[in-house]
Amino acid sequence: MAEVLVVGGSGGLGLAIAQEYAGRGDSVVVTSRTKSGADEAAALVGGSTRGLAVDLTQPETIESALAEITAVDHLVITANLPGGNTIAGFHLGDAIAAATVKLVGYAETVRVLSDRFRPGASVVLLGGLAKDRPYPGSTMVTTVNGGVSALARTLAVELAPLRVNVLHPGVVGDTPKWQNAELSQVVSRTPIGRTVSTAEVVDAVDFLLRNGGVNAVDLELDGGARAS
């Protein structure tokens, strides 16, 4: 039975990833910014899943928030602040929060857990296609997702033999984020003729977590959209 921690496991992709491992009988912990949100998510995931409150906009609180985690085989960090930010209308508070969550928060989470990873443990960080395919308003999304790639490479070296990889999905059309969104333009420029699915993201995360030879890799899961 693996010990699995999903930081940002209260909704969307993180929730689906947690459900996959709980369904296999693994011991799963999911996080939300609030304890009530985390407990609700843990109940949704089912089994023995536990919920923890972790807020990556407050990096100095991460160590105490994760104090009860004693062993980790698989760490997945999906946490993300919604919203865009253009350079023309640059909002400093939003920009600092976005960088804090995905760069400082992801790094501090891994640091805090660094002496609790069991032999053979692995980490997957969530980036996104915006790192290679900017769009108006993606200034911070593009910047932090590019930074997540760099972060994974340095973590893989500093914390060797811990494996650290990044999954960069394109638009995952069946996530709550895109509910009711008009995605025909995205679909038309995606060679597979559709957006990628949550099930495909879960499968790709599992591959990165499980395959012992894959390390410091950026895996793009976008149906070929970045090539078109």
Ligand SMILES: NC(=O)c1ccc[n+]([C@@H]2O[C@H](COP(=O)([O-])OP(=O)(O)OC[C@H]3O[C@@H](n4cnc5c(N)ncnc54)[C@H](OP(=O)(O)O)[C@@H]3O)[C@@H](O)[C@H]2O)c1
């Ligand atoms: N969905 C897509 O199409 C897509 C495409 C490309 C990349 N991605 C990336 O994949 C990841 C997951 O996406 P998603 O659509 O599943 O996101 P989501 O539904 O918005 O879920 C984000 C998670 O982040 C948590 N969170 C938000 N603010 C946080 C904070 N300050 N500290 C800690 N946790 C926080 C949320 O928890 P609470 O709200 O409960 O606190 C939630 O569990 C993100 O990193 C995103 O950039 C997604």
